[in-house]
Amino acid sequence: MTTILRTPPTWPGILLSRVEVADPLDLEAARDRGSFAGLRRAVHDLGATGTIATVAASGLRGRGGAGFPTGAKWRSAAGTEASRRYVVANGYGADPSSMTDRTLMERNPYAVLEGAIAAAAAIGASEAIIAVRSDATDAIRALETALTRMIAANLAGDDILGSGASVEVSIRPVQGAYMLGEETVLLKALEGKRGQPEQRPPQPAQRGLFGHPTIVQNVQTLAAVPWILANGAEAFAAVGSKASPGTMLIALRAPGGGGVAEVPIGTPLRDIVGLAGKDTVKDLKAILVGGPAGGILPAELADTAYEFEALRAVGAHIGSGSIVVADKRACIVDLARLLTRFCADEACGKTIPCRIGLRRVSEIGDRVATGVPRPTDGQLLADLSSDIVGSALCDHERLATLPFASGMRYFRFELDEHILRSSCPAGVCRPIAVAAGAAH
């Protein structure tokens, strides 16, 4: 079981508020703690339009990484003429370094299911699919049990709470690779095809699963919905930052320890990193924010707010909610090349810039790190990265250039040392360390 980091008592809890309960699957206990009030209100009082309006007013944004306004997405799906619509909850949790989605589904499956059902009722979808990584067996078991109990309590299935709305929920374990975190790739996988992204527009909200309007929402987004419906849009908007209200689960990894924590969006990175222990902040060299395709931020930027726009401005992104702390022993070039190689190897191979381009970026990194760089490699890296971003199909290739792009932006000195002087300041890249040693 994942460690849940203790957060300051002033930080609000929305997603994991039921975490102390010994049995998270106890439906009655959950109901006592406020679950299902949101769903009841949605199907009885608010109706479809009211639900969407409430979600839109709350300012909730997608937690999958892009931060797209949830209300707008629902409105788009509901407004597209169609014979059927789908809700897909993305609980795939592709990033191996981030256990947030899995933790949420294990600890609070009712919130995910309730949110999915409320979303389905709001956009007029008859089916909600919870896509879970097939090896996350605990999460699957939790969801299945929770769903069975909800159906028994008339909270899912036909004629929910006597409102006449019917939503068929299914838990779909999917097998696949890193790319399944991308919406269109996940939809392809659910259709039984090879997971490869589709060109957007049209967005899945207009043409998604099997060609029908589909809203694909991260499980964290859906889990916030019941809270919003129960407590009102204003209460939610007051939490977190103004532009992106609410809380998020983050997965923190630091030399001193790590775990999952629920943090209000907009919290400075320094405070989040501090959750792993006081020493972590002291020895800080860089913070990798956003998973394997994230940005590498220097210690000087530790005061940046953990928020969509603020992070994008400094060359990182929320991504999978993963935050990895590197201390003084780390070599940024080495880190960036490993991350790029991971992204290159996990590419689906559909587009040229992604399949070959990312591989070439990682080869440049390899050359630099192993002490055989070409003199033009610094420029080549910059040119290639910008061209990959320029003609990218999906966010995977666009973001996979970030480790090097941000690494070069903040740690240019280290890269230059590697290329021009064949030495690794951190002493990590071995052949170079040998070369540097021989020079003395």
Place this chain on the structure above:
Amino acid sequence: MTDTLPSIYAETNAVTPLDDSVAERLLTTQSPQRPQSTPRIRIEVDGRVVEGFEGQTILEVCRDNGIEIPTLCYEPKLPGFGACRMCVVEVEGEEHPPISCSRTCEPEMVVKTQTAEVRRLRRTNLELIFSDHNAYCLPPCQNKCPSHIDIPGFLKANAEANFTESTRIFKRTIPFPSVLGRVCPAPCEEHCRRDEVDEAIAIRDSHRYAGDQVIKSMLDDGIDPPVPFDIQPRSGRRAAVIGSGPAGMAAAYYLLIAGHDVTVFERDPAPGGMLRYGIPQYRLPKVEVLEAEYESVIRLGGKIVCNAELGKNLTLDDLQNQGFDAIVVAIGCYDTNKLGVPNEDAAEVLDGLEYLRTATLGLPYPGHAGKRVVVVGGGFTSMDCSRTSIRQGAAEVTLVYRRDMKDMPASNEVHEAIEEGVTAIFQAGPTRVITDDKGKVTGIEFIRMKPGAPDASGRRRPEPASGTEFTIPCDRVLLAIGQGPDLSWIGPGSEGPQPTKQRRLKADAVTFLTDRAGTFGTGDVRVGAATVVQAIAEGRRSAYAVDAYLKGLDLGAIKTRQQLAEPQPEFLSIVPFTSEQKEPRYRLKALEPELRNHNYIEYEIPYSREEVVAESSRCLQCTCEAIGFCDLRRLGIEYGTTLQTLEPQNHQGAGFRSVTENRFTGVNHDYIRDDSHAFILREPSRCIDCGRCAQVCSEVVGAACYDFMRIGFDTLVTTPLDMSLNDTPCVSCGRCAETCPTGALMPKPRVLQKYEVDESRCILCGICVDACPYDALRDGGDFELSHTSRAEPMIDLIALAAVDMETEMTYIRRERDWVERAAADGRSVTPTRLLPMLPAAVAAQIAKGETGGNGNGHGNGHVPALTAGNGQSGGDHAGHGHG
């Protein structure tokens, strides 16, 4: 009934659908109608307002309006896929350029298709593709040929003993196969891949035979030699070519084909230039070969004016005054270089070319017999001088060359010269000519040379080793150390053209324009003395430029077009062909040295027909089959990613590089060719993962043989588990090969010329008719399977209505006995309307109740079954119906 057969259509109404049947509904229900007209929208593309339909993509609108956007993965039958990212365009107000194949047009959209930004993105994409494109376009021989002859092409025609076609292919790039078959140094053969199996193909000797056959049939039977391209309608434009050597005549030949009037001016009494006055008779017979080859130019309408020398009785102004719209200067190189040593002006130190000129006219050079002759130089001229001297009875002939034998331009001829009695000395350079007090040459002093640092040509520059001087006593010295052009004609009457620093005529490498308007320079006069094949390549390429000029096209723009027309030299990964059977080269026999060294008879004995076919069959045909159809190659040339310049230095070796070599070069894939399938050849190394085959196969054909496999960099569009296509649901329709933008999927070359249907086994299923993508098998009157026609009466529908669960097998079975069942149902059926296009004679036989034996392949199966009404299935009769 015996007289005429009534039209089948007259009785179509005999079958009426039953009321309220499925058939009736099928017949009466109309398919949903499209709206009468789709709304039109206007968008702005590259500053032009174009109109399209609502819902069309940017790419569709652009293509409809003739605006080209490059694509690799776009398949017009299917929605945009978005894998190649080549069709990126800039849309005003958008951060990232969208791809035009997937982006729907919106009214008032402003699109730019050729901005520097999107062109850079496309170029980067192409470079990335090429960095993992472990393949080659041209075979090395074609690559190394200065004129890029389609060598595998003509060898293939040779192997089929189709010498006219072989010559036609040859003439696409070089008009004179027989001349080149004798005098070409054959750089192609040095790089032949067959060398890795056993020995290089005798490429030159092979086209020599083919060319000779064409000449033979021209002289003996009056058959015109083949013309490589369609001759264009007369343009009414006139071009003057000055010089009738290989460059000039090649230019004239291709200009004539392009439809222009061409007059060739020659200073000598007969045309030919170096071919006539520089190359001796024993290597190139003048009447039998040279004049016969030039005949092909004259037959195209070329006029040759002799005794007209530029600068003497001819000026450029004259020609322009005579109404020539373009002038091509191809006067070659006739000024022999000087040694730069003392006493080289002595009387007996002769210009080698001057000497050859007399000799090639068949006249003995005065006082040559009995002389001791030293020839200085290592090129073809020096070889010709030495071997001609032997033939003219010189007492002893010594050839001296300053480099090693392997560096000699004419190294393959030196053995023959030595056999004939020439003494060859290498690595020695002259220091002075020794004369007696009367100025008569008594000898020449040389100094030994040692190889120094390599120069631009890759050969090591010779440097004198002091103290190694030695003297060769002699009476006469022939200088053959290279030539430059005579440019003294530039001046009054011919003003404008400029010389270069190297004393060549200054002309552009692609447009061939000199500094005088309408005047072009090509051949040796532009590049300096070179081989015949290089001169012809120059002449041909200049003809493109002159043609464009005469058509009033922008000469700047022809650069790109010429680069497209000109096969680009690109290098290659060498594939070992070790499994090939060993079969050594058929060598050309030659006359014994003792027989040939005193006369001018052509000493090489050409191949016999059997030999040339056998030799040509040895070619591995290692070219990329997709050349000319490959979109990747076309775009690579257009975007300059694999482009090699046409500058001569890049033609000579060092300038080549591999296809995969660019700024992104890194790890690449080397896959194994799969030729297990009978019709489709798969070469995954050429695959660019565009996914078109996978899409077409699953969406259009329905077989779904291909998909993307594996992930990351190793992703490849291939069959499941890389199995053979034979093990997939492949229906051999060839659509995948048709859609493949490169040569990764190709129709397999086969020798099968005609299909035969074994009717004793045919079950008349008609699947071949349905499946054939090219309508090669069709329902029709002349076709044996015509009575399975799907277009014939609506029985299928009637039958369909009667059966609930339909399978393919029941459908076929029922179709075969539908007549009986129709009769049983009481529906009126007459035999005549079943035989739509039966010849009257056959119909008569049927009427008489005969059951076949008509012998012409018509009327089997159903016919007896019908007339006899015995309910036998048609197939049973097929066997004896054709006895």
